[in-house]
Amino acid sequence: MFRAPKQSIEFTGVPDADALLNDLTAHPHAFVLACVMDRQIKAEKAWIIPYRISEKVGGFSMDALTALRESDVELLMSQPEPLHRFVKKMSNYFRSAVQRIAEEYGGDAARIWADKPASAEVVYRFLRFDGVGPKIASMAANILARDFKIAFAEHSCIDISADTHVRRVLGRLGLCSTDATVEQVIYKAKALHPTFPGILDFPSWEIGRTWCKARAPECDKCYMRLLCPTASLNK
Numbered sequence: 001m002f003r004a005p006k007q008s009i010e011f012t013g014v015p016d017a018d019a020l021l022n023d024l025t026a027h028p029h030a031f032v033l034a035c036v037m038d039r040q041i042k043a044e045k046a047w048i049i050p051y052r053i054s055e056k057v058g059g060f061s062m063d064a065l066t067a068l069r070e071s072d073v074e075l076l077m078s079q080p081e082p083l084h085r086f087v088k089k090m091s092n093y094f095r096s097a098v099q100r101i102a103e104e105y106g107g108d109a110a111r112i113w114a115d116k117p118a119s120a121e122v123v124y125r126f127l128r129f130d131g132v133g134p135k136i137a138s139m140a141a142n143i144l145a146r147d148f149k150i151a152f153a154e155h156s157c158i159d160i161s162a163d164t165h166v167r168r169v170l171g172r173l174g175l176c177s178t179d180a181t182v183e184q185v186i187y188k189a190k191a192l193h194p195t196f197p198g199i200l201d202f203p204s205w206e207i208g209r210t211w212c213k214a215r216a217p218e219c220d221k222c223y224m225r226l227l228c229p230t231a232s233l234n235k
């Protein structure tokens with residue numbers, strides 16, 4: 001996985017928005033701000049917010065963003081249509097994230113992951129942003145390592161994001177109980193793959209979304225069918 005060439009990641013399905021989010025060289029803060037916005041709405045809707053704001057501001061430079069006052073951000077997030085379900089709260093998080101990037105990282109968000117840090121350090125740095133919890137912090141570190149191929153010293157503190165697909169698939173595969181809690185799934189992933197628990201995230205999610213649906217799983221098409229104890233039950 002780490003040797004494979006980096007490919008452009010489709011975060012939103014909107015080419016210009018994805019280009020901004022993939023541009024870790026000139027706009028690394030776009031990726032960070034999208035992570036901060038990713039809560040309580042669909043991911044695609046959250047990840048497009050930096051691009052929607054860039055359209056209104058006429059660019060997405062840190063200089064332009066740091067010049068915005070709290071009321072400016074709230075206006076950008078709410079007019080003409082709300083960009084998030086919780087405009088006021090997320091406007092505050094957006095502005096405070098911009099300030100943190102400016103003050104702690106000299107305006108260069110790439111310093112969050114520069115110099116081959118330990119995974120725990122990267123997760124910790126994301127957790128310092130207002131509104132970011134362990135799930136999003138781990139997801140951000142996972143995308144950086146897995147998709148952007150950013151070098152980390154190790155990956156042991158990048159946890160699985162135990163969403164509904166992941167929990168269902170790990171349960172049906174017999175890797176944890178079918179009623180496992182989020183915390184149980186996170187620790188089971190640590191037990192299964194201690195050096196990089198989060199690596200189990202994407203395949204589990206993909207299997208869940210593609211074949212292992214909540215109702216009528218398509219076991220005959222799933223590449224885990226020969227190993228899965230639940231597959232025979234669905235024949």
Ligand code: SF4
Pocket residue numbers: 169172173207211212213217218219222223224225226228229230231234
């Ligand atoms: S074989 Fe069937 S039950 Fe098992 S993971 Fe695949 S789709 Fe799910």
